[in-house]
Amino acid sequence: RDGAMVHFKLVASKREELGSRPAGRLRRAGWIPGIVYGHGVENVPVKIKENELLRVIRATIGETAIVELDIEGEKRLCIVQEVQRHPVTGQVIHVDFMVLPEHETVEVKVPVKLVGEAKGVKRGGVLDFITHELWVKATAQNIPSHIEIDVSELDVGDVVHVRDLKPEGYEITDDPETPIVSILSKAGVEEAAEEAEAEEEGEAPAEPGE
Numbered sequence: 001r002d003g004a005m006v007h008f009k010l011v012a013s014k015r016e017e018l019g020s021r022p023a024g025r026l027r028r029a030g031w032i033p034g035i036v037y038g039h040g041v042e043n044v045p046v047k048i049k050e051n052e053l054l055r056v057i058r059a060t061i062g063e064t065a066i067v068e069l070d071i072e073g074e075k076r077l078c079i080v081q082e083v084q085r086h087p088v089t090g091q092v093i094h095v096d097f098m099v100l101p102e103h104e105t106v107e108v109k110v111p112v113k114l115v116g117e118a119k120g121v122k123r124g125g126v127l128d129f130i131t132h133e134l135w136v137k138a139t140a141q142n143i144p145s146h147i148e149i150d151v152s153e154l155d156v157g158d159v160v161h162v163r164d165l166k167p168e169g170y171e172i173t174d175d176p177e178t179p180i181v182s183i184l185s186k187a188g189v190e191e192a193a194e195e196a197e198a199e200e201e202g203e204a205p206a207e208p209g210e
Helices: 020-028 048-057 186-200
Strands: 005-013 032-037 043-047 065-070 074-085 092-101 105-115 126-129 132-140 146-151 159-160 179-184
Touching: 005 048, 020 032, 020 092, 032 048, 032 074, 043 048, 043 065, 043 092, 048 065, 048 092, 065 186, 074 105, 092 159
Parallel strands: 005 065, 032 092, 105 146
Antiparallel strands: 005 043, 032 043, 065 074, 074 092, 105 132, 126 179, 159 179
16 A cells, blocks of 8 residues: 655745755755746745754655645645755755646655565565656646555565556556566575676676577
8 A cells, every 4th residue: 555645834935046056045045046947837936944844854754745835925835855864964055846737647756665575585585676766647646655666466576567566546657567566586686786896897797698
């Protein structure tokens, strides 16, 4: 079962001054600069209180964050499209909000969450989580906060592909053959590691008959 859409409310103000210096002043004063954009929507530079924004980011780790953004009285349903962080401190320095049209479909990336313990792992196999996000096409009301996959019944050698999922109310647009999670045997993991090591050293063993 996939997670229901999580709703948060944020208040934003329009930014009059643009550029890196005013953005720096905003951050020092406890605000985060951002931009609101979308199809058929004029770009609006905004600022949001840092503590309010961080509350939403922390509450939606591993989720699709959908917020009702109040821009000086005008309310827009938006998705938190990108959060930019300082490369050294990790502090949030900018945020992008994409406006979700109410009755049109949009395409967004949604995180994948694994639940349960695979029986193949209990038998000594290794879980390989290959695809952590999937592209989803849906109306704003039907965007899942995450896509949940129960791995309990997976045994050694089993693979879950996109085509195995049963989305309700939305469409997954990734290639149906895309592998999401598999259970490898210990021997298979060691073999793959040895091959990777040999490739790095530039002396991958030739296959017989080549």
